[in-house]
Amino acid sequence: MLDLKFIRANLELVRQAIANKNEKADLDKVLALDDIRRKLQFDFDSLKARQNQVSQEIANKKRNKEDATELIEQMGSVSEQIKQLAAELSDVENELNAILMWIPNVPFKDVPVGKDESFNREVRQWGTKPEFSFTPKDHLEVASQNNLLDMQRGAKITGSGFPVYTGLGATLERALINFMLTFHQQKHGYTEMWVPFIVNRKTMTGTGQLPKLENDMYRVDEEDFFLIPTAEVPITNYYADEILPLDKLPIKMVGYTPCFRREAGSYGKDTKGLQRLHQFNKVEMVRFVHPDESYAVLEEMVGNAEAILQALGLHYRVVELCTADLSFASARTYDLEVWAPGTGRYLEVSSVSNFEDFQARRAGIRFRDADGKVRFVHTLNGSGLATPRTIIALLETYQQADGSFKIPDILQRWIG
């Protein structure tokens, strides 16, 4: 959520940001409602002040055993007006808030402006595409020959997009998660968190998934709960509505969760095998930092995610997203795309974003500055990494001529 005062002071900037992100929001309505809100607030405050004052007088009279009937009668109508104004004020505030919730974050100034993903900017590459003496197979074929995956029975149990990992495939999945968690915890200094996989509406709103993405998520209607689409949601909201002492920053948390995504309407495009799923596993890094540091930390976090791919020996590239590809809440995002030799494409395995104070304002995550001032923290998060496409890259990169595949040494200790 953007600060209303910021919107008022930077109207054109916000208007441009909405357009560049292909979003829609009625800023004129916001300004109009805000005017009404302030006027109602002023009237309400004035009447309340009067009521408070006269209440004192009534109390004094009663204490002195004097008659207060006249004052009480007067206040009857004031009381009615206050109720009326309070109701109007609350309606306007709700309406205003509802619109504010649909205004996206403003992109960082250096983010390339673009209308689709073709405007994304490649930042760098690491490693090179591996060479094969044979035609590399795609991950489904490798998985099939080695009995690692069962998409059909996953579909039978639940539906398409719910894979079953079998035997060594399951072990590899678990090893990968374990490896990544331990790596971030030990080498990058993150605190490991194990959090609920189902969250309430307030939490889902705090990180910006709601109201926009309600239809992309699995719901538990009876409780108005949601299955998390990413660990970002429960981990970021861990400190919601709190004021953190300065010495608690920076906060670095890492957690594994399964991720659940309905994403109706995404069928047909790049869905083969493990490329696009309704349930998948992901290790997520989350950081809360002083506003002055967030862009430096963003670069550092990209490095943290890259370190995993490097340790696994997988070729990848780093891409900066253009405004249109940027998520609703993000101000700047880098994607890591790993090379999948059999599929013949780069696949997104990580997305690292700086949300500045957008999420913090929604979720109420603040800290006390050196001079005692209460401010919003900057929140960042990044996948480190999502497993399915990492598995794709591993299977396709380390496949052998005979159809078997080699598990990278670094994962061996987790395979057992």
Next chain:
RNA sequence: GGAGAGUUGGCAGAGUGGUUGAAUGCGGCGGUCUUGAAAACCGUUAAGGAUGCAAGUCCUUCCGGGGUUCGAAUCCCUGACUCUCCGCCA
């Protein structure tokens, strides 16, 4: 799932329907004293909003929502959560 108790400021913990934004203690910050520190003493210490150049003034908030009343932390209804006991269960 059943029964009971509870939810107040950073924490602990008072609170009679009427100067209670809230006693007291702890913690934090500033000061006096001290070579320095501790102790002691003094002062200070919530967040959000409206208005104003500012100093300031005013309003809201005692888990959330609704109600009673001239007036609610205090009374009523309702929801959430926590704790204790019982039941069930991995």
